[in-house]
Amino acid sequence: MKERTHRALLVIIAIALIGLAGGVAWAHCDTESGPVAKAAIKSLQTGEFATVAIWVGEEQSGELHSAFEQSLPVHQMGGKAQVLAEQYFMETAVRLHRRAEGFPYTGLKPAQPLPADVAAAEHALETGELKPVSKLLEAELEKKLAALFAEARKARENKDKNVAAGREWADAYVKYVIYVHGLYKTIQAGPEHGVGE
Numbered sequence: 001m002k003e004r005t006h007r008a009l010l011v012i013i014a015i016a017l018i019g020l021a022g023g024v025a026w027a028h029c030d031t032e033s034g035p036v037a038k039a040a041i042k043s044l045q046t047g048e049f050a051t052v053a054i055w056v057g058e059e060q061s062g063e064l065h066s067a068f069e070q071s072l073p074v075h076q077m078g079g080k081a082q083v084l085a086e087q088y089f090m091e092t093a094v095r096l097h098r099r100a101e102g103f104p105y106t107g108l109k110p111a112q113p114l115p116a117d118v119a120a121a122e123h124a125l126e127t128g129e130l131k132p133v134s135k136l137l138e139a140e141l142e143k144k145l146a147a148l149f150a151e152a153r154k155a156r157e158n159k160d161k162n163v164a165a166g167r168e169w170a171d172a173y174v175k176y177v178i179y180v181h182g183l184y185k186t187i188q189a190g191p192e193h194g195v196g197e
Contacts, residue, residue: 028118029101030094033111040093041086043068044075052093057100057195067092100195145179152176 028034036055043052049068056064067089075085095105117136124133152172159169
């Protein structure tokens, strides 16, 4: 029974966090170190459009291909022209990727280290080992849920003392219940994130 409950919790965590991340829209896709920008550079280096084309939907493919055709000869000039072509093409690819996902484009961000969760998710794809990701998600969910629950339980004990204590209870209650309800709704809905869906 304990193993089944543990497994169910892991499924809930994975689905919920994928769905919640949709609102953030996988911000690392907006960076020069993200997979879309890297694919854009690789396409220019190899002359293979398909490398970057996978990151957009059919609706964005024509505009991306046009930008690729404009950028490729400039990239091949080397020097400052190459840098300019890379920057332009990365920005175009990321902008169109964001459009394909249904999220706004807010500009290409400088390269940055991956957040721990994204790094773990990508590492799991490389190694085929999902357990470290499951453990990370389980630990984070249990920590946050336990903290909200403890705050609500503590505030509940004193809720009838005065208005201030009642408000503290109401605040803790809302945060706890909204967190649980938000996770539940996300699990029911599934992830909203995708390319050209």
